[in-house]
Structure formats: structure tokens, C-alpha cells
Amino acid sequence: DTEVTQTPKHLVMGMTNKKSLKCEQHMGHRAMYWYKQKAKKPPELMFVYSYEKLSINESVPSRFSPECPNSSLLNLHLHALQPEDSALYLCASSPRGEGAQNYGYTFGSGTRLTVV
Amino acid sequence: QKEVEQNSGPLSVPEGAIASLNCTYSDRGSQSFFWYRQYSGKSPELIMSIYSNGDKEDGRFTAQLNKASQYVSLLIRDSQPSDSATYLCAVKKWATGNQFYFGTGTSLTVIP
Numbered sequence: 001d002t003e004v005t006q007t008p009k010h011l012v013m014g015m016t017n018k019k020s021l022k023c024e025q026h027m028g029h030r031a032m033y034w035y036k037q038k039a040k041k042p043p044e045l046m047f048v049y050s051y052e053k054l055s056i057n058e059s060v061p062s063r064f065s066p067e068c069p070n071s072s073l074l075n076l077h078l079h080a081l082q083p084e085d086s087a088l089y090l091c092a093s094s095p096r097g098e099g100a101q102n103y104g105y106t107f108g109s110g111t112r113l114t115v116v
Numbered sequence: 117q118k119e120v121e122q123n124s125g126p127l128s129v130p131e132g133a134i135a136s137l138n139c140t141y142s143d144r145g146s147q148s149f150f151w152y153r154q155y156s157g158k159s160p161e162l163i164m165s166i167y168s169n170g171d172k173e174d175g176r177f178t179a180q181l182n183k184a185s186q187y188v189s190l191l192i193r194d195s196q197p198s199d200s201a202t203y204l205c206a207v208k209k210w211a212t213g214n215q216f217y218f219g220t221g222t223s224l225t226v227i228p
Contacts, residue, residue: 042218090159101210102167104150107159
């Protein structure tokens with residue numbers, strides 16, 4: 001299995017809703033990432049999990065709450081989002097440990113989020 | 117200074133021509149370099165990686181790395197309309213825990 005699976009593919013939510021994005025990989029990668037991408041912009045790093053521990057939080061608002069229940073799963077919990085949070089949310093994974101520096105990230109297909 | 121710089125384009129080439137995409141990086145501590153292709157509305161797809169000086173070829177794609185000049189490029193030979201996409205250059209720095217730094221991307225259009 002060489003894929004990162006993200007669900008749902010599309011999500012429309014109101015500003016008072018609570019929803020979660022899910023990401024799963026079975027490549028044995030011990031680093032997992034959440035990125036946000038707006039149209040015609042590069043992906044913007046939000047969170048990094050390394051060995052299931054949060055290692056980087058790029059000053060993301062608290063209405064985004066990541067969770068890594070185990071080495072294969074990554075969630076992003078959403079609450080009280082704003083219309084400007086509408087974007088493509090990408091999950092990625094990569095190996096850790098010796099030799100990992102020469103491996104790229106594998107991206108999931110993304111969740112297209114619209115906040116209304 | 118940005119970690120990674122790319123010409124945003126758009127770059128247009130006729131079908132069958134060579135497309136040349138360029139990227140510069142600021143930190144000599146950068147160790148690994150990657151090219152991603154991203155179609156509109158889709159996620160980035162890794163197409164090439166390179167970490168040694170010189171050229172690396174894979175089918176119609178050639179990545180070139182010059183660490184002295186802090187320059188990495190991607191050549192696409194015999195360009196096809198299906199190559200029309202945004203190409204993202206990414207740099208990995210071991211000193212920051214293998215964190216990725218993306219360029220802003222170059223939009224390529226191959227004209228039939």
C-alpha cells in the first residue's frame with residue numbers, strides 16, 4: 001500500500017458546526033502532516049506529528065485541533081471555522097529515521113473544505 | 117529571504133518542446149530536493165527527487181542539481197498537453213528535522 005487516504009473528499013460546513021477530517025496511511029511512515037492550500041498558492045504547513053507526537057504547530061488557530069491516535073491515523077478536528085478557512089486540506093506522510101532525508105512526502109488526495 | 121524561489125510563470129511551450137523549470141534555494145544546509153506536479157484542484161504528486169550534484173533522469177524528466185550555485189531545475193522533454201500543471205519545487209533541510217520548504221510553484225502550459 002503506497003497511498004495516503006483522506007476522507008471526506010468534499011466537506012461543506014457552517015460556522016457553528018464541528019467536523020473532522022481523517023487521514024490514513026499503511027506505509028509505516030512515522031511522520032504525518034497537515035497542510036492547507038488556497039487556490040494558486042503552495043501548500044502551507046499547519047501541523048507535524050513525529051512518532052505520534054505533535055512536533056510542529058505553525059501558529060494555527062485553536063479552531064483547528066489535530067490528533068494522532070496511532071502511527072497510521074491522523075485527524076483534524078474543526079470547530080467554529082470562518083469562511084476564510086475554506087481551502088484544500090492536504091495530509092501527507094514520510095519516513096523517519098536513518099535515510100529519511102532522501103524521501104519526499106506522499107500526499108493524500110485532499111479534502112476540499114467550504115465554510116458557509 | 118525566502119527559502120525557495122521559483123518563477124511563478126506562466127510558462128508556455130509548444131507540444132514536443134523542452135520545458136525548463138528552475139528553482140533556487142537560500143540555505144546551503146538544504147540537502148534533498150524534490151519536484152512535485154499538481155494539477156488544478158488535485159494534490160501534489162512527487163515526480164522527481166535529487167540529492168547529489170549533477171543530473172538524474174527518469175523517462176522524459178531530468179532533474180539537475182548544482183549545490184555550489186544553489187540551483188535545482190527540472191527539464192521535461194517532448195512536452196505533452198498532459199504535462200500542463202503547476203510544478204512545485206521543495207527543499208528538505210536535515211537541520212530542521214527534515215522539514216519541507218515549498219516554492220510558490222511554476223504554472224506550465226503545453227500548447228498542442
